[in-house]
Structure formats: C-alpha cells, structure tokens
Amino acid sequence: MNINKRVSLLIAAFLAVSSLASCGDTSDQGGETTPSGDTTSAEVKEEYTFSKAYDGQEIRVLNCDDIFSMHARVDTQETTGDALNDAQYNAVRKLESLMGIKWTETNVHLQNELPEMTTQLILSGDDEYEIIYQSNSQNYYQFADQGYFYNLLDYTEAQLDKDWWLDNFNSLMTVDGKLYAGLGYSHLCCVDSIGMLYFNQDMAESLNLDLPYDLVRNGTWTIDVLGTYCKAAANLNGDDSFTWKDDGSCVWGMSAASNAGAGWLHYFGEDIITNQNGKAVLTGGSTDRFYNACEKIASTIGAKDGSIYLGHYSGDDNPGSYINCFEAQRALFGCSEIAKANRMRNLDFMFGALPYPKLDEKQERYYEGLSFPASGVAIPVTCKDPVRSAIVGDAINYIYYKDVWPTFSEVTLKAKNLRNDDSIEMLGIILESAAPNLAEVYNIGSGYTDALSEKLRAGDSAVASLLASYKDAIEADLEKVNNQ
Template sequence: MIIKRIFALLLVSALFLAAAASCGGTGEEGAAGTTSAGEETAEETVSEESTIEPLEVKDLGGKEFRALVYKQGDPGTWFQYLDFVWTEEAAGDLINDNIMNRNIAIEEKYNVTIVSNQVSDVVSTARKAITAGSDEFEILEPYCDSAYSMAGEGLLYNIYDLPYCKFDMPWWDSNIQRDLSLQNRLWTVTGDISMFDEELSYVVYYNQVLAGQYEIEDCYELARSGKWTIDKMGELGRIVTHDLNGDGVLGDEDVYGVVTDYGVGRSWFYAMGAQLCKLESDGTPKLVVGDPHSQSAFDKISALMNDETSTKLVSKLKNSWTAAINGMKEDRVLFLPGSLYDITGYRSMENDFGVLPYPKHSEEQERYYNYVASHVCPVISVPVTNSDIESTGLLLEALSRESSDTIVNAYIELNLMTKVARDDSSAEMMRLIFATKRYDLACSYNWGKITNVIEPSCRDSSKFQSTLAKLLPAAEADMAKTLEQFAG
C-alpha cells in the first residue's frame, strides 16, 4: 500500500506541474477572475460540508473489501471503466487516476485493501457462492434487472438496512431509490461511487454541423427552456431529411433527421413520462401502464418512428446500427438516440456533435426522463452471506463520499469534453441527464413479461390496448406473488 501511495503522490505532483505550466501565459485579469471564482466555490463548499455529519473512522485491521464484478471487455459488457479498478499502466487517464486516489485514500484511512474479482458472469458466480453459504465477497455488481431475480431467491441483503449509509445525501442516486424500492426494501444502489449508470443512460446524439447547415433552432436552448419535445424533434427532422444521392428513393446514403428503431422503444416510452408501474407512498407497486398517458405516449412514439419524412428505422438500414453511427459521422444524421457508452464510437468523428436528453412528451411534462438500460447496467448489491455488514456499510459510505464531485466530474471532463464531445453545453446536458434517470420496478422484475407491450406498441400504437390485455393478467399475478413473498 505504501508503494501505491508513493506512486499516487508522484502522479499528483506531475499533474500539478503540468497544470502550472499550462497556466503560465495567463494574464492578470484572467488569473484574478479564476481566483475569485475559486474562493467563492470553496466558501460555498465549506458551508455545505459543515452541515454534514463526519463519517466515523475505524481501523479495520487490514481486511480485504472484496467486490465481485464483471470482467471488462468481455462480450456483452457495456462500459469503459470498472468502479473499483485502477492500474499504473493507465496513469494519466483522469478517471483511472481519480479511482486510484479515492481507493488509496479509503484504504489508508480505514486500513483496508479494496479487491475486485473480475468474472465473466457475476450472477451465476454469485448465485453459486451464496447458495453454498460461502462468504467470498462483501459486495457484487450484477446487472440491475438480474439483481431483482436474485432478490426474489432470497440471495440479497436489504440495502436500506446497511449501517452508516446516508442514502438521502447527494452522493447516492435518489432516482434508483424512488423507482426500485419495494415497501422499504432496496436490493440495488448506485451513485457517485459508480459510473455504470452514467454509461448506460440513454441520450440523443446531435450533429451540430448538419444543424448549422440548415439553420435549425438551438437545441440546447430548447432543452434548457423545457421546449425540447418529441414533436419538436420530428419537426426539425423533417427540415433536413432529403434524397442526397438523387436516386428518387430515401436509402442508406441519404440524409435523415432522426434515426431510431422500435427495438429501443423502452427509452422512448420512459422519456414520455410514462411508466409500467408506479410506487405508492408505502412503496407498494401499482401497474399503471394502462392509463391514458401511456396510450398518448405510444401514439407520439409511433407517429415519429413511422414518419418517413423525418425518420429512418435502423432495421431498414443494411448495416443496422453501424450504418446509423456512420451516418452521424458523415453528417447525414441529425438526431441519433443511444446510450452514453455509444459515444466511444464517435472518437474519430472530425466534425462537432453534442449530446441532448431524450425529448419530452410535451412542454407540460414537468421534467425530462432518461432511461437507464437496467438489463445491462451493473449496480451495487450485498449478498446475504456477508458476515461483516457493519464494515460494508461504512466502506460503501466512505467510498461514495470520497467519489462525490470527483469521479462523475472526471467522466464528464475526460470522456465527454476533451476526448469526445466538443462544447460546454454538452457537459451541461450531461448533468441534466444524470439528474433525470428513470428506472422501473416492473421492468426489472418483468412481471408476466409486461415489457413485451412496448415494442409492438411503438410499431403500431393502435395495438397497444389489445397487446396489454393479453399481458396484464399474468403481470398482475406475478406482482402479487412478489408482494406475498416479501409480506411482513
């Protein structure tokens, strides 16, 4: 651990010297302005932190804090970084270095070693260990939806019962608590401690060159003002869609306002402010997918997706999503929805692009909602075989506090600014997106395969009610079984 600390100090010193050198040409006026802003921010930070109760510090005797995580780069994984892993080989990468500094700070403060066991299948590995009664890891990071299957098998500990954790504080994600708590039980958690929920959030990529050529409205300002709606997206899409190669057919080589597909209908459904289920005040889920707003949401989604004057379906492109991404790179696509992980595909793009939240159903919708791909998004869970719940709660809280305003900021600064996205407004939109994440308990449990209502209803909204009628009885029965299982 001493060697790690020396390495960290050398790295920080090098970064400081580099930063000082880069600021050498700053004029007095600019320097004064920076100092003033910095002092004001520091005062505000001190004022805010002074109201936060300090976290207890304990000597944990050199124990290991073991995390069972997915192996990075394996097929089916959708993330660039691991939450608790850093390497000396990646020194200089801002995210790697922030994880390193955080881990080392916690390891030294609590006399503990953070260990990540990377496996190809977290769920099957964890299930085997837990059912055998083996205490092999303090936390695991299964995909969110899979975690609820494990919870149904009695394999996971109620996150709300962890000591020390202040889940009402801003370093923990309130969205997942709002959407996935079941009668004061929660089996998954995330927040500043993790980047997975950022990577797997759905966004809209925005080609600024194409927007400039056609002098369309400032989409960032539309988003800020709450006027970024699905109807507005279609309207702007119709302005740019045209037969580029002049063959009389809108094909793969032409220009489109929107490129999307029925298969990503979940992200559109939740963006409209619709849900499969909502939680009552006591945390009891209620299926609401049959309400009038759901029908209206599908009407708007279906209208956009089937409007050939604005939209091209990915399923009608010869090379599917590869063709869609290439269209964005070649300035032939104005709006392309996808997850933030997809941003890695634009590293080679020469022209400017940005990031927007998914549009709203209408201007009256109170906020934006950006779906987190919970079927492939790792989250933090605790196994029932954990024999040291007290230390686990303490270290999770310590790691999350230490991550506050560092890990996520590094993600935005490095991955979305200096490496990929090209303007400050995209960073602003990122923060908006991260604050408006949406999960759904009915989606994670998939009671009666209720999620199967979404894709066909996006394809043809007139079939929504008949499709729902076939699925709803089984969904209600499965939900009742879940509630009975956890009754009392």
C-alpha cells in the first residue's frame, strides 16, 4: 500500500481505531494498532437515520472561534472557495436540510470569553444553548464538578461507541461512569491540537545531519538522539550569548514554549495520572523509569548551551515567540501542534514533521499529547431537552465524519500543509500515537505539575521530594474526581 493511501486510512479512523489507552509504557494498556479494513470515512456504509422530530426548531450552539491556527468553528457560515471551509459549511447545511432544523452557532474566544459565558449561562438558569463545545481540559473538571453539564452516558441518543465519535479518547476521559464532553469528528481541533515536532530540513542537510525519518521508522528516535541533533545545530553565529535579540543571529537546537516541562513525561508514557478501570489513579513517581525520564527532560529543556530556546507564546508572529524562532530559521526543531502547518505552508524553506521522541529504544511506541482547544459536545444543565441535544450532536459528528474528514485529510493536511511523503508518513504515526493527559483533563495536581515543570526547566531532576510534598493534595483531587 502506498504512503498516501496508508495515511488516508490512518487519518480517517485516527482515534476510533488507534490505541489511545492511558499512558504508562510499562503497563499493558498501550500498544499500537492499525486501522482495520480498507475503508475511508468517505466510504461509510452504515445507514444513518436523521430524526425529523425537531423540524422547524433552532439549535443554539456555543463554541470557541478559530484559534492558534486551528479550525474550531463547526459552521463556517459562508463559502469562500476554500475546500475545507466549504466542506464544513455544506456539512451544517446538510444537517439543517436532513433534520429540518436551524443550526445557530455563536463563536467566542476560547480563553477570554467561553468559560465566563458558560458560567454566566449556568448561574442564570437561562435555557440559551442546546450544545456547548467544551474544551477537553480547560475548565473541564471545574465545570463538571459544579454540575454544569449532563452526563452524556445517560443519553444513548449520542451513539458514543460509533466511529464518528472518538471513543477511545472519551473512554479514557470517563471516570466514575461519567463523561461530560464527548469528543467527535465535528471539532477539527481534535486533530489540529495534537502535538507535532517540526524540523528545518534544509538546515539539517546543511549541517550534514541525517534526516530523522528513518530513526522514527526503526524506533530509535529517542530524546538522547534529539539532544545530539540540537547540540549540533546550536551556534552563536557572532552573538555574544544565547539570549534572544530581535536582530540577533544565533541559532538554537530547538524552540519550545516557556512553560514546557512536565508535559514531556506524556511523550515517554509516564503520565502522572492514568485511568485504571474507570478510576483516576496516581501512577507518576512509582517507578525508576519516571525519575529517569525527569533526568532526561531536565538535561534537555534545562540546557544552557544553546540546545533549546524557551520562548513566549503571546503571539506567534511576535519576535521572540517560540513559533517565530523556528519560522525565522533560528532553531532546527520547533515544538508545536499539527495546526501550525496551516500557517507554515508558505515558508520559504523545507520543513518536515516528526513525532516527539521516545525515552529510549525499549519504549514500545510513541505518544503525542492533545492541547486544550480540542473540544467535545457538552449539554448544559439549563437545556430543557437534552435528548434533542444528544440527537443533534450525534448527527453533526456523523456528517462531519462522512463529508468533512476526507477533505481535511486529503486536501488540508496532505496536499496543502505537509511538503513530502516522509512527513505524511510521520503524520500517520503521530495520529496513531495521540492520547489525552488525564492530569490536565481533570486538573489533578496542577500545582505539582507547575512546580515540577519549573524544576525541570532549571535543569533540576531531583524531584522525588516534590511529589511527596504534593501527594496529599493530589489524593484529595483524585477522591473528588472519582466520586463526582
């Protein structure tokens, strides 16, 4: 099977059939799988019955606006000639035609407006929205704990076990038999927000470095190898230090956001919190491998030799941002998400895509994270007809799965955003490797992860006592989550 066909299949079923079990590389919950059967989302055979019970009714939807180069809107509201935009627009019009409803979507800023509007809605008791697209992590547990949303598992009309929902993601987010936001194919951020490591292929070739694609293929793409590449690329280039200057010329090995740190544990299968039989459990810090991972992270992101630049994230175009550093060709690697390829497609140098590295060659698979813009269907408790919301939420995910995803994979991700067959193949591996970080989903031990990240950025890997100091608080968080 050729690369493009193979990746089409991977993208079409990227989470529904991939192993997205809770991380922990030494457990039996991981393991890669490949898509079963030679079908794409455009070839869905299953018949779907669209309810006409709500003919003439308006479905009011609250969702974030496009952000961080990600496609967050469900209804793009007009055609523009862009293939993806128009596929999204037509999907919503198809939903309206088949169900006889009117989809009215309000789009607001994900961080500055959506949480406040959600809180005001619930506290007012007003029935203003049938569906809210809730972030998989930002405020997710806070809102769930305060009873803002219905438990989706109580509404079988949302067919969460079907391919148009991201069942393996949702299963991991289900704790104590409750799921408050169901991730599905209607929110493109569920792919856009998956982590991806960019690299400047032209720069690598000028440094006589082997392109890393084969290392990924043969399972030897590790953090130590990444560190070797970063050291080879670091160059003062006439500057007096590795300190950002807008008019400077030094080159770093890798650029990353200034809050980088504990999140790298996820790439190594060493999540702090995992889902064990429907319960959130503290597993981080229980093995020597966890502390070995901390040592590797500290030596990588805490390096002072130009191996890494930790830049601000207040605006991708602003000089000194971690994205701008990579785009200005002042770093060999750039840490980000799949979505950034949307803005990088016009760069005048060849870039490639890679998964984040393993801890060591013994690690059986790669792991990628999912950032907070990825959002799912949530039904606010102020909604007087949650069954209707579940039915419509299911239908829009089905139509997106059938009609939008082929365009997203074939046109946007492959034809427009990625520049070579190697990167397209890497994308398939990245999609197979995506898994949620439950410590972020349920905001468990956030004080600990912040403190841990700070130590790791300082190059300090002596973290055992830190976990001990936060353990009681983490256990209290777990008690709340497991008994909602």
